[in-house]
Amino acid sequence: MHRYLIVLMLLLIAGPAQGLPSCPEVFSLAYDECEGSYQYDNGDRYHGEWKKGKKHGFGTYVWTNGHRYKGQWTAGKKSGTGQYTWSNGDKYVGEFHEGDYHGEGTLTYISGKTVTGEWRKGIPWNATSYSTSGKAAYAYTDGNALCLTQ
Template sequence: MSDKKEGDSLSAAATKGSYVFPNGDRYEGDYSRSATGVILRSGTGKHISANGILYTGEWHEDKMHGRGTLQHPSGALYEGEFKDNMYHGTGIYTFPDGSTYKGHFYENRLEGEGAFTDTKGLVWTGEFHGKAALGLKMQLNI
C-alpha cells in the first residue's frame, strides 16, 4: 500500500482507512500490518484504479481473495470468487457485449462445468477449458 494516507491515523488499533497510491489508485477499507509493519489490504474494501477499474470485496495479504466484484471501464464485469488476484472458484463473467459465462474459473480461465449465454439469449452448457469448449449443448426453452 502507499505511504500516503487520508483519514484515520496509522495507529496499531486502526483497521479502516483510505489510501491514495502514487499512480492515482485509491483504496478504502480494512487493512492490517505485516510483521515488518507494512500496511496490507486485508478484510473488505474498495479499490479504484486510476484507469477506472473498480474492485469491491474481500482482501487477504494485499490481494483480491474471497468474494468480490471487479468492474472494467469496457463494461466487462466479474462477480464471484478470487484467489491471489485471479478469478478462481465459481463466478459470473459478463462480457462487454452482454453475453455471460456462469461457472467455474481456474487462475483467470474458464475451467470446468459452466453455462455461456450469448447475446441472443441462447444458453450453452458443458465443459470449458480456457478458450476451448468442446461438446457444448444448447439448452432448449420449451
C-alpha cells in the same frame, strides 16, 4: 447457483459487518486492524480494511484507468468474494483467490454475453458461455472450450 449470486450481491452491497477503528492519517505499517483510505503514487485509490499495512478484509480499489474491485482481500490480494468491473462496463462477480478469478463466478460483458460457472486461476474451467439471446454458445471443461453452436 442463482441463490449463491443473490447472496453474494447482498454481501457486496452491505459491505463490512464490523466497524474497525480509523487508520492513522499517515500511511505506515501502523495500518493494522483499521479502516482507512490510501492514494498510491500512480493515482490508484483504496478504501477499506487493513491488516499489517496490507489490504485485508473488505475494501474497494479503483485504478486510474477506471477499473474497480469491490470485495474481500487477504494479505493485499483479491481473495474471497467480490466484483471486478472494467472501465468499459464488463463485470466479473464471484470468487477470487490470490488475485485471480477462482471458484464460482459470472463474467458479464457489456454486450450481454456471459460466462458462468467454475473458474481456475482466471480461466473458465467448468463453465458455460451464453450469447446475448441466452443460448449456450461454448462449454468449458477443464479449461478447454467446445463450441455449442454451428
